[in-house]
Amino acid sequence: MLRLDAITVCYGKVPALREVSLEVHAGELVTLIGANGAGKTTTLKAISGLLSLASGSIEFEGVPIANTRPRDVLARGIAHCPEGRRVFPELTVRENLAMGAYLRRDQAGIADDLERIFAKLPRLKERIGQIAGTLSGGEQQMLAIARSLMSRPRLMLFDEPSLGLAPNLVERVFEIIAEIRREGTTVLMVEQNALAALEMCDRAYLLETGQMVLAGAGRDLLENPHMRRAYLGG
Amino acid sequence: MIKHLWMTALAALFAVATAQAQETIKIGVNEPLTGAVAASGTYVTNGARIGAEVVNARGGVLGKKIELVIEDNKSNPKEAVDAAEKLILRDKVPVMIGAWSSTFTLAVMPKLVEYGVPLIVETSSSGKITVSGNPWVFRISPTSEMEAVAFLEKLDTFNPPIKKVDFLSVNNDFGRGAAAEFAKALASKGIKIGVTETMTPEATDLSAQLASIKKSDGDALFVTTGVEQVTLVIKQAAEQRLTQRIITTGGAFPDQMIANAGPAGMASYHILFFSPWSADKAKYPDVAKVYVDEWNKKKWEFAGLTEGFRGYDAVMTAVEAIKIAGKAEPDAIRQALWKTKLHGVNGDIAFIKQGPEGKESGQSVPNVYIVMLKEGKVTQP
């Protein structure tokens, strides 16, 4: 479905990613793990068009999408739920959700999706008129996820969805992501919480200082000695 | 690399300054052609252009044609100094005309002494210009004091008579000077002085000043500023139902009000140094006619005539002095200016001595006209 072939991304003259390749098949839940600054977020930004490539190619369903604008990537069916609960703090919950469906014109479909999301996340419905910046951290993360879903993506990119959340909320977020995947949306997730991510994913990739060092099924990586030593606390 | 740029800059400058053969007599013109007071400076420059054309059509002076070297002082005193230095050092003009505003003229004056070149001052009204002991300055425009004194003779044209006056002035030499001199002159005739308000030259909304003036029980308001603000004052005074008669000083005339008249019954009075509506009533109508005809031939704005004559008269004065001097050299022209007497558009031009002895400046005593503007019509009462 998604295929990154030896992509290199630079900030100024400094390469942040060097020849990274990665693949996500339809229906999979793939995670990308690595330490702070390893290039995980950069990878997602390159996919969604926020960053341009120095070299390499990205294909989505056989169509090259590297170096296109974010709105075109989104229009093809890739939604990117950014790191750090980036809701629009001064818009209401309703407006935030509407922003998620910005490219869609089918009012009826939007209304249906809104109902389904509210069924899943009733808290958001209660706070529909509230300014997003006044929501709690967990609620903001739910809103950010819900907002991404509003574009009806076929592939969802999650960037550190558990970052800064209380443990019970982390669990809830992962549940929701698993549910999204069960309902047929392919997921590529970046996580620092390697243990949880590896447990829930089909396949995983490990990034270190801008380079792909390991790839394999989640279970296999859990057993990998380097992985255990460096990321799973022995 | 730096050297390279340096040389390029030098080359550019030399290219511009290709010296011309000495077959013409140059007169420097230092006027604001861009910036805040560009409009008036352009009028005066146009008047000077006509003057040069008229002189050249009559065969020039000393057998040579006149050439105006026109420099823009960008409505800024520092640029006025730069322009003067350029005219003196680069173009080697033996006499200059300028520099419109008193501030620009005052800025240029030390340079006259430094290089020894006479300046014919065509517009500036500050008293300081001719009393500071600068023997290179010859002014054909009136000081505010002269204008005020001349105005006193026209007092009976106002009916009912003026009993108490208020002032609204632009807060520079021109405005403040006029307010002070008119107050002094009018007080000497027993007329009472009410409020004095000022405004910055760039101010457009004068409602606050007018509201304060409205409180006064004066029967005439003297307004001294450029033509644009004069127009604004008259329009806004009508809006606020000011009861005072408006009298403007300094030669500004709101020509835009002719096509776009104010409310019915409203009249304003304007002290002018030349009235193109009644050129036949000028002191030397034949002189005025030549100037007006040439101006109209060029299809320039009629309104510009009220200021353009300054440039015309200044060029004529310079030419007359060159003729008397018999040569186009600065000091000879300076000495000749003291002997110069001619009929100008405004009236007689001849210089009297002002300022400290031994270093006197020249000052001509110009004529003053009053016109009335009412419902888009101009009359000379």
Added chain:
Amino acid sequence: MDQILQHALNGVVLGGTYALLGIGLTLIFGIMRVVNFTHGELYAFGAYLAYLFVALLHLDFFLSIALAALAGFALGALIELVLLRPLRSNDIDTVMLVMIGAWIALQNGEQFVWGGVAKLVPSPFAQEPLVIGPVSVAPLRLFVLGATLVLLVGFYWLIDRTRLGMAMRATFQDRDTAALMGIDVRGIYTLTFALGSALAAIAGALLGPIFLVNPTMGNLVGLKAFAIVILGGLGNITGATIGGFVLALVEEFGAGYLSSEYRDAFGFLVIIAVLALRPQGFFARKARVG
């Protein structure tokens, strides 16, 4: 008392147009982070177009104002596309310098086309002032006040209630995330600049007939628009609206009761005071659009 009412009325009429100018600038400032030195020139541009349409082409007065606004929109879009879009990745000073260059070129372009002589835009309204109790006001000024109020309400509606307004607010708050939502951020920039320019042009077209039109008319107005933006807080539209009225009233009463000479200084003194006491502006909860 009469005086107070008269000053207040004058201040409110002027304040409306200040608000239009301030909103346009704060929008550009807030969304694009561009210190826009051409704002005052767009104001002069609008005024000159009003003169062109009304006095030279004898078009309908109201139509002329609308056309001036449209032309301002187009010129703004052009400036954005030609000058700002290619410089998107440069720092604020570099972009600012380009805007200064554009400002100088535009202002002198106006003088080149129109000459330095001020123009008067004729208005279809009666010259006789309306007298309402103790105060008097020209019908033209009342029209200007009405028009600015309608524009202000319309603008609030645009920002608050429309999809486009929402996209603009979203872009202001988080550019990257807005892009991820499918917003054409570059398009929003062009539109923002064009819209802000249109507001400046319409302010010029409305004030042109009240005052006079000349090439340097934009200078002081441009500086005042900055003052209003700071007073209201960066990117804060409500702040800019209130700031516009506050500045006009401060000037009007300051000139009326303290010193008319310092009229134009009051605004700047207020800014220094505001920034000394409350660096984020009077009305800013947080910098925001909307």
Added chain:
Amino acid sequence: MRARFGGLLFLALAATLPLWLRDPYFVAILTSTGIFIIAAISLNLLLGFTGQLSLGHAAFFGIGAYTSALLSLGFDVDIGLPSPVVVDPKPVWIAFFGAVVVSGLFGWLIGKLAFRVRGAYFVIVTISFAEVMRMVALNWVDLTEGPMALNNIPPLSVLWPGHGLTALVTKSQQYWLVLAVGVVCYFLVARMVRSRLGRALIALRENEPLARSVGVRVTHYLVVATVVSAAIAGAAGALYAHCVRIVDPDVFLFIYTVTMVIMVVTGGKGTLAGPVVGGLIFGLMPQALRGTAPPEVQWIIYGIGIILIVFFLPRGIVPAFADLARLRMPALRKPASLVR
């Protein structure tokens, strides 16, 4: 090494210029350009090395001009004290240094006030400050003569062996004076930039939070830089007062600040040579354009010139040429001394 040689050659050329270039007009415009180059050097200290864009720099220039003019002319002003403040005319050099000190004090004041805000707010505070100064100069007529301007300001003088105290009135004398002050300011800024203070300033420009976290006293350093910058601008203003010999409120005009900013940014902000190169170009360009086109067209060319330089050399002329030189001459990979 080579750049240093270029610098020396430039200096030698500049110092001997009135001797071999017998064109007093050109010397005159170089003098007035030189004054603005000094002001641009001072602005560069703030804009280039701390990244703070002061758009009110003409205020310090104007304060310097007025202070020096007023001290050398003397004044008598009533400020509501029991007796009016009377200052007798002071020798010109005392007036000159007085101007430097007073401008520096204002720099301290503005630094303290304005560095509570950054970025766009700082820009506006500085613009407002200059406008207020202009209004004060315009309206405090008792002190400043308002729009009537202070004139007949005495020229600066030097103690010339054998001649006693000599007033510097000729074009060449003024040129050398400006050049001398300019060179002193240039090396002062160069020394500052290479000192501990300079490194702190650059750290600050590059990454303020980081600089803060490693203990750089941010506000303190910014204020010091502003004081020095304002003092140099004040010196330029004082030179202006004694060379042009008239000071009016227009010295506070925004266009003067703009001129300085243009000189710095087009030349290359944050480089020592930048303001000099940018200053020469944009100081001489208006003079070179004189007479080539109608005045407003000259301005249009000037405006478009700024835009083109920014478009094609966004970092400024000096860095662009330095890159070029390094590309051509691999031996010069190390930053050239004049440029860094």
